[in-house]
Amino acid sequence: MSTARPSALAARTATLVLAVAILAAGCGWSGWDRPMTTVLPKSDFGHRINDLFLLISWWTLGIFIAVEAVLLYACWRFRERPGAATPKQVHGHTALEISWTVAFAVVLLIIGIPTIRIIFKTQEAPAATALRVDVAGRQWWWEFKYPELNITTANEVHIPAGQTVAFHLNAPDVIHSFWIPQLGGKRDVIPGRVNRIILTPDTPGEYPGQCAEYCGMSHANMRFRAIVHTKEDFEKWVAAQQAPPAEPAGELAQKGKELFAQSACVGCHTIRGVSGGVLGPDLTHFGSRKTFAAGTHRVTPENLVKWIENPDHMKPGVLMPNLGMKGEQSRALAAYLLSLK
Numbered sequence: 001m002s003t004a005r006p007s008a009l010a011a012r013t014a015t016l017v018l019a020v021a022i023l024a025a026g027c028g029w030s031g032w033d034r035p036m037t038t039v040l041p042k043s044d045f046g047h048r049i050n051d052l053f054l055l056i057s058w059w060t061l062g063i064f065i066a067v068e069a070v071l072l073y074a075c076w077r078f079r080e081r082p083g084a085a086t087p088k089q090v091h092g093h094t095a096l097e098i099s100w101t102v103a104f105a106v107v108l109l110i111i112g113i114p115t116i117r118i119i120f121k122t123q124e125a126p127a128a129t130a131l132r133v134d135v136a137g138r139q140w141w142w143e144f145k146y147p148e149l150n151i152t153t154a155n156e157v158h159i160p161a162g163q164t165v166a167f168h169l170n171a172p173d174v175i176h177s178f179w180i181p182q183l184g185g186k187r188d189v190i191p192g193r194v195n196r197i198i199l200t201p202d203t204p205g206e207y208p209g210q211c212a213e214y215c216g217m218s219h220a221n222m223r224f225r226a227i228v229h230t231k232e233d234f235e236k237w238v239a240a241q242q243a244p245p246a247e248p249a250g251e252l253a254q255k256g257k258e259l260f261a262q263s264a265c266v267g268c269h270t271i272r273g274v275s276g277g278v279l280g281p282d283l284t285h286f287g288s289r290k291t292f293a294a295g296t297h298r299v300t301p302e303n304l305v306k307w308i309e310n311p312d313h314m315k316p317g318v319l320m321p322n323l324g325m326k327g328e329q330s331r332a333l334a335a336y337l338l339s340l341k
């Protein structure tokens, strides 16, 4: 760098700034699946983690400023000056060494005690009144079951604000990690054991979630959404989910239902009263969801047709096979799925 001419240096600086700007543009803040952030917490769990993060950050900033100030002072005070004698050389200073050992032990305690308290707090058993949601992390989507409410859904978990929710996490295949940045996590979802995460969301809204443990080809596409409702809206959602699936209105959707019932779809998907497969998501109220393919695509007729005709193209490695549906067949299936409100 030191040998570069000023114009070359300016060009390099401009390139660097541009590269950083392009990289930073990837960190969008607004959008339908953002923000993926822990610094806007919307649950008790999220607030605890954020408070701890801020505590550590402020202490780190304070220490940084203190150390830099002493360093800069020493550089200035003992700078080389013409005619100045070499400063007195010392070796070892017991008082200083004790003080900076004790000071940092105290800082570690200030950070460590609340950290340990919050670790234990977030591991407590759920209250008996907590709403239980059984979460299965699968390659590559999320299944949500409400055993007390007799509801099964996928990739969109609905919970009421102000109510404690106990997520019971289990993985039928490989290790995943459950993470809703604004509400809580990450917590590993491990085959053969049940991990728990307990939190009380405080603000209605939609919060993106993401698998946070590399689990195979479509790990990055293993998303989901947590939809926090007011108490009344949650009750409406529960009633709608418990109702039997809607009968398709219109000829195309009716055709889609017949096609679904005759094809291999029934081997993997449940639609109550129509089929009982359990390998793929329960589709009983598919039409009420905003997203599909593990939260990566919006539910629209065009996206559904594309998905049915070539699922692997939209979620690489997906277990759903291409059943060779074309033209009117895939449009009919899409119309049927959309009718399942």
Ligand code: CUA
Residues within 6 Å of the ligand: 137, 138, 140, 175, 176, 177, 211, 212, 213, 214, 215, 216, 218, 219, 220, 222
């Ligand atoms: Cu599941 Cu990564």
